[in-house]
Amino acid sequence: MSDPNQDKQDSALVRFLRATEVDTRLLGMIGALMLIWLGFHFYGVIVNDYGAFLTPRNLWNLSVQTSSIAVMATGMVLVIVTRHIDLSVGSLLGFTAMIMGVTQVWVLPQFLGLGHPLIWVITVVVGITFGALIGAFQGFLIAYLSIPAFIVTLGGLLIWRGASYLVARGETIAPVDQTFSLIGGGPHGTIGATGSIIVGVVFAFFIILLLINGRRQRLRFGFPTRPMWAELLIGGVGVGFVAAAVMVMNAYPWPKGVVKKYAAANNIEVPEGGIFISHGFAIPILIAIGVGVLMTFLANRTRFGRYVFAIGGNPEAAELAGINTKKMTMLIFALMGALTGIAAVIASARLKSATLALGQFDELYVIAAAVIGGTSFAGGIGTIYGAILGALVMQSLQSGMVLIGFDAAIQQMVVGGVLVVAVFLDNLYRRNSA
Amino acid sequence: MENHAQINPDQNAAQAVPLVEMKDISISFGGIHAVDKASCDLYPGEVVGLLGHNGAGKSTLIKILSGAYTRDSGAIYVDGKEATITNPRHAKEYGIETIYQTLALADNVDAAANLYLGRELLTRWGTLDDAAMEAETRKVMNRLNPNFTRFKDPVKQLSGGQRQSVAIARAIHFNARILIMDEPTAALGPQETEQVGQLIHQLKADGIGIFLISHDIHDVFDLADRVVVMKNGAVVGAARTSDVSKDEVLGMIILGKCPPGATPGPGALQE
Numbered sequence: 042m043s044d045p046n047q048d049k050q051d052s053a054l055v056r057f058l059r060a061t062e063v064d065t066r067l068l069g070m071i072g073a074l075m076l077i078w079l080g081f082h083f084y085g086v087i088v089n090d091y092g093a094f095l096t097p098r099n100l101w102n103l104s105v106q107t108s109s110i111a112v113m114a115t116g117m118v119l120v121i122v123t124r125h126i127d128l129s130v131g132s133l134l135g136f137t138a139m140i141m142g143v144t145q146v147w148v149l150p151q152f153l154g155l156g157h158p159l160i161w162v163i164t165v166v167v168g169i170t171f172g173a174l175i176g177a178f179q180g181f182l183i184a185y186l187s188i189p190a191f192i193v194t195l196g197g198l199l200i201w202r203g204a205s206y207l208v209a210r211g212e213t214i215a216p217v218d219q220t221f222s223l224i225g226g227g228p229h230g231t232i233g234a235t236g237s238i239i240v241g242v243v244f245a246f247f248i249i250l251l252l253i254n255g256r257r258q259r260l261r262f263g264f265p266t267r268p269m270w271a272e273l274l275i276g277g278v279g280v281g282f283v284a285a286a287v288m289v290m291n292a293y294p295w296p297k298g299v300v301k302k303y304a305a306a307n308n309i310e311v312p313e314g315g316i317f318i319s320h321g322f323a324i325p326i327l328i329a330i331g332v333g334v335l336m337t338f339l340a341n342r343t344r345f346g347r348y349v350f351a352i353g354g355n356p357e358a359a360e361l362a363g364i365n366t367k368k369m370t371m372l373i374f375a376l377m378g379a380l381t382g383i384a385a386v387i388a389s390a391r392l393k394s395a396t397l398a399l400g401q402f403d404e405l406y407v408i409a410a411a412v413i414g415g416t417s418f419a420g421g422i423g424t425i426y427g428a429i430l431g432a433l434v435m436q437s438l439q440s441g442m443v444l445i446g447f448d449a450a451i452q453q454m455v456v457g458g459v460l461v462v463a464v465f466l467d468n469l470y471r472r473n474s475a
Numbered sequence: 476m477e478n479h480a481q482i483n484p485d486q487n488a489a490q491a492v493p494l495v496e497m498k499d500i501s502i503s504f505g506g507i508h509a510v511d512k513a514s515c516d517l518y519p520g521e522v523v524g525l526l527g528h529n530g531a532g533k534s535t536l537i538k539i540l541s542g543a544y545t546r547d548s549g550a551i552y553v554d555g556k557e558a559t560i561t562n563p564r565h566a567k568e569y570g571i572e573t574i575y576q577t578l579a580l581a582d583n584v585d586a587a588a589n590l591y592l593g594r595e596l597l598t599r600w601g602t603l604d605d606a607a608m609e610a611e612t613r614k615v616m617n618r619l620n621p622n623f624t625r626f627k628d629p630v631k632q633l634s635g636g637q638r639q640s641v642a643i644a645r646a647i648h649f650n651a652r653i654l655i656m657d658e659p660t661a662a663l664g665p666q667e668t669e670q671v672g673q674l675i676h677q678l679k680a681d682g683i684g685i686f687l688i689s690h691d692i693h694d695v696f697d698l699a700d701r702v703v704v705m706k707n708g709a710v711v712g713a714a715r716t717s718d719v720s721k722d723e724v725l726g727m728i729i730l731g732k733c734p735p736g737a738t739p740g741p742g743a744l745q746e
Contacts, residue, residue: 343602350581354581357577361563420583
């Protein structure tokens with residue numbers, strides 16, 4: 042890795058990549074994302090005389106729209122890494138959302154009274170537990186009864202969609218609890234300018250702490266460390282990115298109507314030009330980021346994660362090393378179910394209702410996000426951050442095409458084509474780097 | 476401990492209790508008796524070659540000892556006491572380590588992750604202590620294969636010999652007392668084969684008992700103190716390598732015929 046003779050022969054770029062130890066895949070994905078963003082923006086500038094994509098408003102919306110898929114994609118990575126698949130997540134999302142809808146609209150108000158502060162807590166717990174139990178049940182069928190995951194979850198796709206119809210005879214359940222609906226975003230479901238700055242500062246510290254800790258660990262055992270300039274560069278880019286995200290989110294103000302209502306409720310005089318009240322980070326994106334951090338921790342720093350990847354690399358070897366692969370499979374599907382429960386909370390809160398169509402085709406977007414993010418169907422390979430970026434790519438394509446006024450039919454075709462091409466490019470990349 | 480057919484009379488008193496003894500082990504898969512009432516034993520510091528054609532049942536027998544399969548009947552004794560071995564973790568608790576013919580490595584993770592698979596070192600927070608695992612791995616690999624430097628690469632990218640040394644390191648790092656090597660030199664060049672031979676001598680000197688499994692008598696004969704030959708799932712016989720010739724052992728492997736220097740087993744050709 043640090044052979045000096047080799048260093049001289051390689052180009053500046055290769056030396057740079059080696060010093061910073063940056064994942065070239067990650068760079069490629071960020072590059073592709075930037076290309077999509079700039080493409081849509083300047084297409085808008087040229088064709089419609091207005092670039093709508095790279096505006097605080099659109100980027101804020103994009104962050105909210107991505108959240109639910111991103112949460113599920115982090116779990117799908119582990120499922121696909123262990124050479125399984127989960128086709129049921131979309132239907133399961135719809136079913137859990139329906140169960141939560143019934144819980145908070147029909148059941149809990151009878152006992153607690155409408156608007157009771159515990160309603161949203163109980164509802165969320167019910168949703169996540171419910172998702173985890175169904176996931177565990179599917180995992181049990183896959184692990185202990187040896188039914189292929191494809192079949193079990195294909196069955197699940199039909200069963201849970203049908204079940205969510207049965208729950209409310211196809212009715213839409215609305216409106217959800219006030220506090221619950223904040224989880225879906227919207228002007229009030231945000232943490233405001235100050236909150237966003239605090240979150241940003243915490244994250245910046247977190248990044249610096251990780252870098253320092255990593256360096257200390259390497260020094261403790263005398264392993265080669267990154268050169269100081271590379272550490273500073275990575276820290277700088279990370280902190281810069283966080284700062285940019287905070288600024289963009291804070292640059293998107295509340296709509297005039299919302300401000301007026303808020304001012305009236307709080308007896309604030311609205312001056313001539315209106316008041317600039319920032320959205321800041323939306324709650325769903327904070328949840329998605331939190332899930333992403335926890336799942337990355339789980340995948341990289343715990344035994345559970347190590348076993349997931351070992352099973353994916355060589356199931357027989359994992360078994361011979363004493364890993365209980367059946368139990369692991371069941372746990373992975375239970376985790377996928379719990380994450381689907383969280384996604385259902387976000388999706389139904391955003392919609393402020395539980396509808397029959399909620400989550401339809403989500404399984405395809407979730408799988409596509411994981412695969413575009415570099416998760417390999419051959420097993421053993423995949424990253425959480427890749428899947429989150431993959432979700433962002435999918436959602437960017439989707440909403441970008443809406444913004445520039447593409448037909449719904451064309452949108453579908455483009456998303457499908459991008460998925461196939463992305464996997465092809467990924468294969469090329471792997472063949473050349475292996 | 477009752478006297479058993481395969482305990483050689485010239486074992487001295489200190490070694491009277493075998494490190495491991497497998498007695499009347501049977502297992503069948505869908506009506507086929509893969510192993511039929513097979514028995515064999517192993518003493519500290521001894522190398523026992525387990526020989527037989529492909530499909531003779533030697534790998535199956537040994538997988539029962541390493542916990543990969545659970546026997547239908549028979550018993551396993553470790554240090555003279557009956558041992559319960561129904562999964563690989565049990566075997567490891569008894570100090571039984573295995574180097575599989577396939578190496579059983581997770582190809583997508585690095586050497587340290589493979590070395591510690593199932594026995595990860597944890598920090599006091601309960602998280603993986605990768606730095607400590609890598610440091611230990613560097614130490615072990617330095618002893619075993621000083622040329623090994625690719626600690627960060629997934630083992631898929633390593634050469635056959637390097638992969639082999641990772642598998643060996645994993646087997647001997649956790650104070651193995653009984654080492655099972657399934658065709659350890661099948662994928663190796665002459666020089667690496669020689670290294671494995673040296674390693675076996677060294678481990679023997681440390682008092683580790685070794686089962687050496689091979690279908691090729693030449694791999695085993697010079698390294699082994701004793702050979703046990705299997706055919707069609709049954710033990711043909713056992714012999715000290717000093718008491719029999721290679722040709723006689725070949726006769727055992729091919730014909731199931733027990734020479735005078737060997738102790739016949741249930742699978743021996745009846746004359």
